[in-house]
Structure formats: structure tokens, C-alpha cells
Amino acid sequence: MARALINVPKTAKRGQIIEIKSLISHIMETGFRRTETGQIIPRNILTELLCTYNGAEIFRATMYPAVAANPFVTFFTVAKESGTIVFKWTGDRGFEQTETASITVEG
Amino acid sequence: MTRRQLSYRAAAAAVVASLAVSALAQIAPSERRSGYADLSPETKAMQDDDTANPGMLSVLDGEALWNAKAGAVQLACADCHGKAEESMKGVAARYPAFDTARGQPVDLEQRINICRAEHQKTSAYKAEDKDLLALSAYVGRQSRAMPITAGSDERLKPFIAKGEKLFTERQGQLNLSCAQCHDERWGKHLGSSLIPQAHPTGYPIYRLEWQSVGSLQRRLRNCTSGMRAQPFDYGALENVELELFLMVRARGMPLETPAVRP
Numbered sequence: 001m002a003r004a005l006i007n008v009p010k011t012a013k014r015g016q017i018i019e020i021k022s023l024i025s026h027i028m029e030t031g032f033r034r035t036e037t038g039q040i041i042p043r044n045i046l047t048e049l050l051c052t053y054n055g056a057e058i059f060r061a062t063m064y065p066a067v068a069a070n071p072f073v074t075f076f077t078v079a080k081e082s083g084t085i086v087f088k089w090t091g092d093r094g095f096e097q098t099e100t101a102s103i104t105v106e107g
Numbered sequence: 108m109t110r111r112q113l114s115y116r117a118a119a120a121a122v123v124a125s126l127a128v129s130a131l132a133q134i135a136p137s138e139r140r141s142g143y144a145d146l147s148p149e150t151k152a153m154q155d156d157d158t159a160n161p162g163m164l165s166v167l168d169g170e171a172l173w174n175a176k177a178g179a180v181q182l183a184c185a186d187c188h189g190k191a192e193e194s195m196k197g198v199a200a201r202y203p204a205f206d207t208a209r210g211q212p213v214d215l216e217q218r219i220n221i222c223r224a225e226h227q228k229t230s231a232y233k234a235e236d237k238d239l240l241a242l243s244a245y246v247g248r249q250s251r252a253m254p255i256t257a258g259s260d261e262r263l264k265p266f267i268a269k270g271e272k273l274f275t276e277r278q279g280q281l282n283l284s285c286a287q288c289h290d291e292r293w294g295k296h297l298g299s300s301l302i303p304q305a306h307p308t309g310y311p312i313y314r315l316e317w318q319s320v321g322s323l324q325r326r327l328r329n330c331t332s333g334m335r336a337q338p339f340d341y342g343a344l345e346n347v348e349l350e351l352f353l354m355v356r357a358r359g360m361p362l363e364t365p366a367v368r369p
Contacts, residue, residue, distance in 0.1 A: 003167050007158035021156075025164040028318075069318035070161040072153075 001097060002026055006087060008101035012079035020059075021074040022049070022087055024097070030065040046091035049073055054083035063091075079105045133290055134304055134356075141360060142303040142368055150315070154367040162244060162313035162365025165237075165320045169245025172238055178229030184242070187226065191249050199247040200362050201256045203351045205263050212266050212347050215243045216322055234341030240311050240320045247311065247364030254361055255308070257354035270352025273345060279336025285349075300369075306357035307350065309366020316369065323350050 007021035024046070031043025043065065051059040059075050087099045143151065153159050173184045173191055188194040203212040206221070213221065219242050220231035232239035258267055275286045288297065289305035296302065310323040317325075324346045328338035339345040 003164045005158045005163060005167075007156075021158055023159060023161060023164065025161075025168075068315075070164060072159060072161065074159075 002089075002095075004087070004089075004097065004099045006099050006101045008085055008103055009079075010102075011104045011106060014079060014081075014105050014107045016079045017076050018079050018103075019074060019076055020051070020085065021072070022051075022099075023070060023072045024089055025070050026089075026091070026095075028063075028065070028067055028069045028071065032065065044092045046071060046089050046095065048090045050088045050090075051075075052086045052088075053077065054081065058085075079103065081105050134293070136359070139306065139357070139360060140304060141306055141308045141363065143308070143363060143366065145301050145303060146367070146369070150367055150369060154309075154363065160313065160365060160367060162311070162320055162367060165241045165244040165311070165313070166248045166365060168238070168241035169243070169248075172242050173245055178223065178227030180226075180228050182227050184222070191245060195246045195249040197250050197253050197256070199243075199250040199364060200253045201259070203257065203347050203354065205260045211344060212263055212351050214323070214347050214350050215246060216240075216324070217342060217347070219243060219246075235322060235325055237320075240322060243322070244311050244320060244365045247362065250362045251364055252361050254359045255354055255357050257358065258351060263351060266348050267352055267355050269345075270348035270350075270355075273349050274352055279331070279334035281334050281336075283334045285330070305353060306360055307353045308357060308360050309363035309368070311364070312366045312368050314368050320365065323353075 003025040005021075005023040007019075009018050012018050026046050027044060028046065029041055029044040031040065031045075033041045035041060045065055045067065046063050048063065049059075049061045049071070050057065058077050061073055063071060082103060082105045084100050084102045087101075089095065089097045143154065146154070153161075157163050170191075176183045176186075185191070199215055202218065203214040204218070205211070206213045206218075216232075216234075216239055219239060223229050224231055273285075275284050277284045277287075285305065288302050293302050293304045307323050307326075310326075311320045312326070313320050314326075324341055327346055327349055328341070331338040
């Protein structure tokens with residue numbers, strides 16, 4: 001399993017704009033590189049990051065071979081209600097990983 | 108003025124000139140700056156935030172390895188050293204350190220491998236192995252913000268001198284020395300990149316160009332091949348001597364491990 005770091009504020013005021021950061025370890029092998037003997041190194045990249053907030057999709061990113069290793073994705077959303085934000089990465093070779101973070105919304 | 112007086116004057120002028128050159132050659136302590144100071148605001152932000160710093164992924168791997176039992180005797184690092192937060196505090200700041208059994212300095216990665224072979228009774232990691240870098244990043248992280256103290260052991264003296272010699276000696280097809288760039292021309296540019304002072308304040312670093320974490324030896328070998336010289340092998344004493352000299356040169360500067368560099 002890949003190492004992931006999620007940064008979601010623990011608490012926020014209702015209606016507040018919050019920044020969400022995610023970092024995951026992945027080699028993001030492009031599929032264009034060759035070994036010393038000339039063989040193509042097979043592509044192995046993350047293809048998608050999907051974020052849901054209490055089940056509703058709030059962010060989706062599609063990734064391609066030009067994305068650097070260990071993709072760092074950050075975006076903003078509005079804190080509407082307490083609950084969980086789920087991050088799901090999918091990729092080549094059946095890669096799938098899910099991380100969750102909880103947030104308490106006050107006021 | 109006689110001919111003799113003239114030649115004395117010339118000799119005196121030559122001495123003054125050479126003094127000026129050597130004074131210029133070394134960076135005054137107040138002038139020292141970490142590569143961090145010249146990072147773009149974006150890269151600084153990446154290093155400063157533990158949830159954005161990709162080197163922290165390696166630190167987390169290192170933490171897991173620290174607590175994982177390994178080798179024939181099924182010992183974890185934590186079984187002997189306890190909590191790294193306490194036992195490893197300041198350790199990375201004083202490496203490379205003198206190893207009595209070997210009679211020479213060893214760097215942090217070598218120390219980890221020695222520990223694996225002698226105490227965990229298992230095979231050494233290869234140079235730049237992901238797990239080796241993870242462990243050294245985790246150990247290094249425990250000294251973050253602490254001043255570098257390397258080189259205070261008297262027995263290290265000849266090795267520091269050797270490192271300094273390697274640093275100031277011209278080498279390679281370009282006939283350059285490390286000092287010509289990093290002591291005398293820091294702040295200027297080599298192509299489009301800024302020449303840093305080469306203080307090893309954040310190793311192992313996450314280098315954006317590498318898209319991974321790498322050791323100081325990797326960086327040294329990188330620079331050496333850039334000068335079109337034959338890089339010293341991983342683990343070669345020359346590399347350790349250079350590392351040691353650079354750490355002594357940066358003594359007192361705070362550690363940033365894991366640092367992010369372009």
C-alpha cells in the first residue's frame with residue numbers, strides 16, 4: 001500500500017472555504033522510458049483521484065503520464081456539514097487506495 | 108629604486124594578492140546561507156508543510172521500518188534504541204562520525220547498514236535503497252532545527268583535512284574544483300541554475316529533479332559527473348571525507364531534514 005498524507009482542517013465554521021491537501025507516494029512511471037538494454041519500462045501511473053464529502057463528489061482529477069512522481073493535489077471546498085471526506089486513487093495494475101479524513105463543522 | 112627593492116615590492120604585492128584570494132575563497136560564517144534561502148516561495152512552502160513535503164512520505168516509511176522486526180534475530184531498531192524521538196535526537200547533526208572498529212568515519216547510511224549486519228544479522232541495504240533512505244530520513248528528521256555539530260571528535264581531523272583537499276582540488280575534464288563554484292561563485296549562475304553554497308543541511312533530500320529522496324553521496328556523485336570527473340563509488344572513503352568536510356563547513360547551521368530542493 002502506498003503512503004498517503006491528507007491535510008483536512010479538523011474543524012471549520014459553516015460556509016467557510018477550506019483548503020484540502022493530499023499527497024501520495026507513487027512512482028508515476030510514464031511508459032516512455034527504457035531500461036539499459038532498450039526495453040520499455042511498462043507504464044505504471046495513477047489515473048484518477050476522486051474525493052467525496054459525505055458521499056457527494058466534490059473533486060475529481062484525471063492524471064496522465066506527465067504528472068510527476070508522488071502527486072500532490074490541493075483544492076478548496078466549502079465546509080457544509082460535519083462528516084468525512086474520502087480520497088480514492090485508482091491507477092494502472094489495478095491500483096486502488098482509499099483514505100479518509102473527518103471534519104467537524106460548527107455554527 | 109634599486110632592482111632588489113623592486114623585486115621585494117613585487118613579492119610583497121604577490122603575498123597580499125594571495126591573501127586576498129584565500130580570504131575570498133572561504134565563506135565567512137555570517138555569509139553562510141542554506142540552499143533553502145534561494146528556493147522559490149512554492150518550494151519553500153512544500154518543505155515547510157509536513158503534509159506537502161514529499162520527503163515526509165519517506166520519513167513515514169522509515170518510522171514503520173524502525174519498529175519492524177528484521178533479520179535472523181528478529182530485532183527492530185526500536186528494540187535497542189527505543190523511541191527515535193529521544194534516542195536519535197541530534198544524531199544526524201553529528202554524522203559522519205568516527206567508527207572505532209573501522210578506524211575511519213562512517214556516514215549515517217553506513218551506520219544503519221553496520222547496525223543491520225552486526226546487530227540485526229541481516230543483509231546490508233544497497234546504496235540509495237528506498238528503505239535505507241527512509242530510515243536515514245526518519246533518523247534525520249529527529250534532528251530537525253538542531254545545529255550541525257559534526258567533526259568535533261579529534262580523531263576525525265585527518266579525514267576533515269582530506270575532505271577539504273578533495274573540495275579544493277581541481278578534477279575532471281573541466282578541470283574544476285568544488286570550491287571554485289561553491290566558495291568563490293555562489294549566488295552566480297551555472298546555465299540557468301543558481302550556484303548554492305553547498306551546505307548539506309537537509310539530507311537525505313527530496314529533489315524535484317530526481318522525483319525521489321536521495322543521499323548526500325548521490326548528490327556528490329551527481330556534481331562530480333557534472334565536472335566530467337570519475338565519481339567515487341558509493342560508500343568510498345573519499346565520499347565520506349567530503350561529506351564530513353561539508354558538514355564541518357556548515358557547523359552550527361540548522362538541519363532541515365527532509366529538505367526539498369529543485
